[in-house]
Amino acid sequence: MNKIPLIVSTDWLYERLDDPNIRILDATTFLRHSETGYYDVWSGKVAYDEAHIPGAVFADILNDLSDPEAKYSLTVPSREYFTHNISKLGIGDPDTYAVVYDRGAEVGNSIASSDWASRLAWQIRYEGFENVAILEGGLPKWQSENKPVTNEVNTYPQAEFTGERDGPLFSTKEDVKQAIGDDNIVIINSLDPETYKGSKKTYARAGHIPGSVNVFFGSHSDPETKALFDDEELRKNFEKAGALDPDKKVITYCGSGIAATWNGTILNKLGQNNVSVYDGSLTEWTNDPTLPLEKEE
Template sequence: MSHVPLIVNTEWLAGRLDDPKLRLLDATTFLKPPEDGGYYDVWSGRDVYEEGHIPGAVYADLLHDLSAPDSAFAFTVPSRERFTEKMGELGVGDDDTYVVVYDQGNAIVGAPVIASDWASRLAWQLRYEGYDNVAVLDGGFVKWKEEERPVTTEPGAYPKAIFKGERRPELLATKEDVKSALEDENVILVNSLSEADFNGETDTYARSGHIPGSVNVFFGNLSNPESKELYNEEQLRDTFEKVGALDENKKVITYCGSGIAATWNALILNKLGQHNVSMYDGSMTEWTADSSLPLDTKKDK
């Protein structure tokens, strides 16, 4: 099986729904900012999956199954054993299969953000654990339904698999990696949150602002709200070139709140040819919890 593109469209997927080598995963998860400030309320999208999904898809629970259960922070990468076991149960891991991941949108309830960042999170985890033959569905379930493509309530199921491949630690950045990057001009830190978050105008995390030296590329600004698909490559390239993130001589570390939106930016950077990219899994949740670590609250010039 040849490798699939990093990102595929609905037409591409529709023509392959009956392919026995396809493993289609619904990674829907939801966040909602609490009315009195503070960290998001988070819940699984399993109920939404059961109400309707793309035919054949199985539900991959990022919140309960594919995050470390004993971590102090939400959505921390689980042990390899936990992840590969869960993926094997879903039918993912064999060399002759390929995966397409999608989500059902509304990543942040009430916010008009078009991005399949839950899908990109799972795709990133698969690559991190050594499974590269994975694509994200551009426009996700929202675009699929808008085009009146088939939807079902019948649960999907695939034969169990043995997950293969080796972990790729270079895709993951730790707090220590980011601390080192503060003094390294060859590393670019990309904050994937909104401009308001970046400028310290919100109170979602323990402290407000951004990691010093960061540049800001809001993950929600990379897709067209009308078409639900990514902007064209020229526009995407211009966005990341402006902040220096496509410099082939630089390493890029993306971060956000809890390592979700950051995977969307990392995916787009990969699509544009920047492969020296890692994602800070702890992101602002971990960084702001450590009062000894610096933050800036003014937008970089």
């Protein structure tokens, strides 16, 4: 089977709804910033039950596809745990392909980003299944075009997950520590400018990882139409950061390794394939008082 694009349009998916080899995953997860600074996160299963793209199955990132015993929520689980649960959704057979979508980044925020979908797609690729795409604009764009939705629950035949872990896609705290000051590695903070500068405190400590540059994950799509900007526009922010240099490695991070995967996906789309995601991100980093942070005035 030919490899599908990293990001597919709503028309592309609509034309393939009846393809027996497609596996559509609704990765909706809801995040809302609380008054205490940190955020609340909950599953999108109820929203899926109310309406979803025909044929889609619900992929519960929070409860079924993250490590249930980890110190922090949304941590990558063991390969055995993830592949067991994702194969039950029909993902893994080499003659199939997957399209993942969500309902947006944050509750009550107009940010246009498919970062929950990109998180799941990144996890699937990390475990070795390559033929997975993200739906541009997700369900909001799909519904704005009056494309069909249903509340009919679907299932796919259980798959046999194939492939091997792609280790370079994943970065640990130690990897990031070693990357600070390395001219061959660009570290990208994917959060909003206020959090990056340290003027807004969401995590245990305010600020950013020393030497990291800020490319806001919400700057890649039109907030009204949810459509991605063209590649020329997408390149601008990443070129300023030096992240498109093919001779350099890029590590992206955010709060919990979600928005970072959207930046990673856009970088891949632009031809930068040496991209890794720091899974623990600032949730882990700021909870370790021995690790440095920088602020900007």
